[in-house]
Amino acid sequence: MGAFEETQLPSTASRPEKALAWVDDRFPLSKMWKEQWGSYYAPKNFNVWYLFGSLSMLVLVLQIVTGIFLTMHYKPDAALAFGSVEYIMREVPWGWLVRYMHSTGASAFFIVVYLHMTRALMYGSYRKPRELIWLFGFAIFLCLMAEAFFGYLLPWGQMSYWGAQVIVNLFGAIPVIGGDLSEWIRGDYVVSDATLNRFFAFHVIALPLVLLGLVAAHLIALHEVGSNNPDGIEVKDNMGPDGNPIDAVPSHPYYTTKDLFGVSVFLLLFSAVVFFAPEMGGYFLEYNNFLPADSMKTPAHIAPTWYFTPFYSVLRATTADFMYVVMAAVALYVVFVWLKSRLAYRIKVAIAVLGIVLIVGMLPQVLDAKFWGVVLFGSSVMILAFMPWLDHSPARSLRYRPSWHSYLYVVFGLVFVTLGYLGTQLPTAAYTIISQVCTLAYFSFFLLMPWWSTMGTFKPLPTRLTFTPH
Amino acid sequence: MKVFVKKLIAVLALAPGLVFAAEGGFALDRAPERNDLASLQNGAKIFVNYCLNCHSASAMRYNRLRDLGLSEDQIKNNLLFSADKVGAMMTTAMRPDDAKAWFGAVPPDLSVIARAKASPGGTGADYLYTYLRTFYKDDTRPTGWNNMVVPNVAMPHAMWQQQGIRAAKFADQPDPHEAGKMVHTFTGFELVEPGTMSLQEFDTATADLVAYLAWMAEPAQNTRKRLGVVVLIFLSIFAFLAWRLNESYWKQVK
Numbered sequence: 132m133g134a135f136e137e138t139q140l141p142s143t144a145s146r147p148e149k150a151l152a153w154v155d156d157r158f159p160l161s162k163m164w165k166e167q168w169g170s171y172y173a174p175k176n177f178n179v180w181y182l183f184g185s186l187s188m189l190v191l192v193l194q195i196v197t198g199i200f201l202t203m204h205y206k207p208d209a210a211l212a213f214g215s216v217e218y219i220m221r222e223v224p225w226g227w228l229v230r231y232m233h234s235t236g237a238s239a240f241f242i243v244v245y246l247h248m249t250r251a252l253m254y255g256s257y258r259k260p261r262e263l264i265w266l267f268g269f270a271i272f273l274c275l276m277a278e279a280f281f282g283y284l285l286p287w288g289q290m291s292y293w294g295a296q297v298i299v300n301l302f303g304a305i306p307v308i309g310g311d312l313s314e315w316i317r318g319d320y321v322v323s324d325a326t327l328n329r330f331f332a333f334h335v336i337a338l339p340l341v342l343l344g345l346v347a348a349h350l351i352a353l354h355e356v357g358s359n360n361p362d363g364i365e366v367k368d369n370m371g372p373d374g375n376p377i378d379a380v381p382s383h384p385y386y387t388t389k390d391l392f393g394v395s396v397f398l399l400l401f402s403a404v405v406f407f408a409p410e411m412g413g414y415f416l417e418y419n420n421f422l423p424a425d426s427m428k429t430p431a432h433i434a435p436t437w438y439f440t441p442f443y444s445v446l447r448a449t450t451a452d453f454m455y456v457v458m459a460a461v462a463l464y465v466v467f468v469w470l471k472s473r474l475a476y477r478i479k480v481a482i483a484v485l486g487i488v489l490i491v492g493m494l495p496q497v498l499d500a501k502f503w504g505v506v507l508f509g510s511s512v513m514i515l516a517f518m519p520w521l522d523h524s525p526a527r528s529l530r531y532r533p534s535w536h537s538y539l540y541v542v543f544g545l546v547f548v549t550l551g552y553l554g555t556q557l558p559t560a561a562y563t564i565i566s567q568v569c570t571l572a573y574f575s576f577f578l579l580m581p582w583w584s585t586m587g588t589f590k591p592l593p594t595r596l597t598f599t600p601h
Numbered sequence: 602m603k604v605f606v607k608k609l610i611a612v613l614a615l616a617p618g619l620v621f622a623a624e625g626g627f628a629l630d631r632a633p634e635r636n637d638l639a640s641l642q643n644g645a646k647i648f649v650n651y652c653l654n655c656h657s658a659s660a661m662r663y664n665r666l667r668d669l670g671l672s673e674d675q676i677k678n679n680l681l682f683s684a685d686k687v688g689a690m691m692t693t694a695m696r697p698d699d700a701k702a703w704f705g706a707v708p709p710d711l712s713v714i715a716r717a718k719a720s721p722g723g724t725g726a727d728y729l730y731t732y733l734r735t736f737y738k739d740d741t742r743p744t745g746w747n748n749m750v751v752p753n754v755a756m757p758h759a760m761w762q763q764q765g766i767r768a769a770k771f772a773d774q775p776d777p778h779e780a781g782k783m784v785h786t787f788t789g790f791e792l793v794e795p796g797t798m799s800l801q802e803f804d805t806a807t808a809d810l811v812a813y814l815a816w817m818a819e820p821a822q823n824t825r826k827r828l829g830v831v832v833l834i835f836l837s838i839f840a841f842l843a844w845r846l847n848e849s850y851w852k853q854v855k
Contacts, residue, residue, distance in 0.1 A: 175854055214659070214660060217660035217712060217713065218660070220660075220819070220821065221660060221661070221662075221665070221820060221821070222662075227819075227821040227825065228825075228828075231825075380854055384850050385850055385851065385854065388843070388846050388847040388850050388851075389847050389851070391843045391846070391847070392840070392843040392844050392846075392847045394843075395836060395839045395840035395843040395844075396840055398836050398839075399833065399836045399837065399840055402829065402832045402833055402836060403829075403833065405829075406825055406826060406828060406829025406830075406832060406833070407826060407829055409825075410716070410719075413719065413720075413721075418716065418717055418718070418719040418720060418725070419717065421713040421714075421716040421717035421818075422709075422717045423710075600851075600852075600854060600855050601848060601851040601852055601854070
């Protein structure tokens with residue numbers, strides 16, 4: 132490392148130029164800007180699906196800023212919480228706006244993140260060398276779910292209270308330690324003031340800190356390997372004389388302006404909800420949550436907020452009867468792996484042993500369906516993390532994969548939405564059966580992906596990006 | 602497995618019927634739109650006279666009624682029953698323990714009741730409008746009153762002097778879903794003793810009260826909608842400019 136040397140600028144240089152040089156000698160400000168955005172070359176064929184990353188960032192900032200102002204008036208106390216939210220809605224100047232922005236922002240966050248993930252699935256953005264970007268993103272998704280869950284208790288309405296009760300009780304299904312574990316999480320025998328206080332701590336400081344760190348890691352990893360694109364080919368394979376990819380443009384100004392346009396359209400839709408339908412028909416703000424929490428009155432119908440319902444449906448689908456179907460499915464899958472997979476013999480044996488352990492564990496005499504419901508519920512989220520290793524397709528993007536792959540993704544999307552819808556409804560015999568079929572379809576999509584993703588006639592990959600100038 | 606497949610087939614065949622069978626309860630009437638200031642003021646008057654004796658609205662300040670075009674003096678002289686200052690909250694003098702002893706339940710706070718009672722079957726206003734108009738005389742109940750929307754409700758009919766005393770008529774009718782079975786069905790109300798209002802006048806008064814409750818559940822809602830129009834106009838202009846700016850840069854990219 133050489134001796135420190137102050138950058139010498141000509142005396143005609145302006146004050147801001149001098150100030151920047153002074154900072155750059157001490158902190159890599161210009162360098163970071165160039166690497167992360169200013170001279171970050173991104174493929175020029177990004178379509179509308181590529182807006183949701185920056186929109187997620189926007190919503191994150193909105194949530195943090197509105198959250199700070201809400202904490203100034205909110206009381207994390209079982210006796211005061213419900214009233215303090217109404218105080219914000221009525222007495223605090225502009226409190227209603229800040230609160231609606233925060234409550235709508237929670238749902239908006241999941242909408243943009245789900246769309247962002249859909250984009251990754253469509254164009255294979257998780258494939259080598261972008262596995263870590265995907266994993267960081269997945270961790271962000273987990274964090275976001277925890278953040279939303281903790282935050283939902285804070286208004287201390289009936290749905291807040293009983294939703295938290297149901298989810299914390301899930302831990303009670305774990306054998307041996309379950310009861311003590313859920314008590315430890317609650318800090319009491321029931322959801323109470325102690326629970327509210329710790330959930331508040333997690334919601335306003337612990338998880339936001341982790342979230343911000345993960346977002347930074349997600350972006351650094353992205354800008355290290357470069358963005359994927361709708362064609363799923365590497366732009367770095369065609370470098371120009373200036374050392375940058377021919378088919379890429381610097382993010383600034385091209386994607387700055389594109390994202391700005393995206394932001395304006397997003398804010399239009401967001402404001403339409405905030406100002407004209409903040410409850411969004413009971414989906415963004417549940418009606419029952421306008422009743423204060425009452426530990427003596429269990430609501431007839433406890434439904435989590437819409438963004439959790441696909442996974443919640445998987446939990447509810449796991450009835451005692453359904454366990455036999457799951458056991459049969461596990462057995463079939465093990466047989467299938469033995470016949471069709473090229474995995475090493477030792478791994479196959481391990482899979483067979485695991486399969487037998489699972490099947491024995493699923494016997495009603497061993498562990499009950501409630502426990503396996505929780506396992507399937509958790510697995511339905513966790514399985515997303517394995518996408519980079521489940522997808523073996525020769526082409527990243529659906530554009531160059533057999534058409535039926537696209538139809539399969541559409542079916543998967545419908546299955547996910549159906550599960551989501553059913554999770555908001557009271558369970559009936561019919562709904563339970565439909566959610567069971569959807570649960571099987573959901574897991575089959577992922578677990579059979581190593582095979583089906585290689586099947587069919589693939590279209591030839593282009594050597595350059597497909598791009599139509601404006 | 603076989604059972605599962607059988608169930609699946611049965612369910613897919615019956616699914617549409619089952620979906621509708623899940624709906625139930627007393628069908629809600631639609632609350633008339635009465636958002637003019639005169640109706641809301643009338644609703645506020647009915648509210649403090651007939652509801653606030655037992656129910657509180659603890660998130661609501663009396664002087665917020667200024668938003669309905671009333672002056673502080675008007676509020677102080679005509680509507681201030683349960684407090685001495687116009688800046689006070691709408692609380693109630695009835696103690697929760699007494700309420701429990703007298704009615705078997707503590708009357709719920711009504712600050713946000715119009716939001717809490719919304720459901721897929723109707724808005725919170727629809728619910729309240731139907732509930733408040735379907736009390737009927739029932740001597741088997743401790744209060745002598747029963748209700749169509751909330752069967753065996755603990756609350757007596759607060760405005761019976763206005764609506765009058767009504768009885769509910771029930772008849773055994775054949776079950777449309779199961780041949781040979783009879784169901785106890787509500788067929789209509791019967792006026793036993795007329796009240797001080799005609800039924801039409803009572804419906805209008807209830808509509809005013811419900812409009813007030815809906816306003817009180819979110820006093821900022823009119824401001825919200827007015828401001829929303831301005832925000833959307835601003836954002837439309839912003840979106841147009843952002844679109845043109847974006848186009849002018851991307852024209853250079855070949």
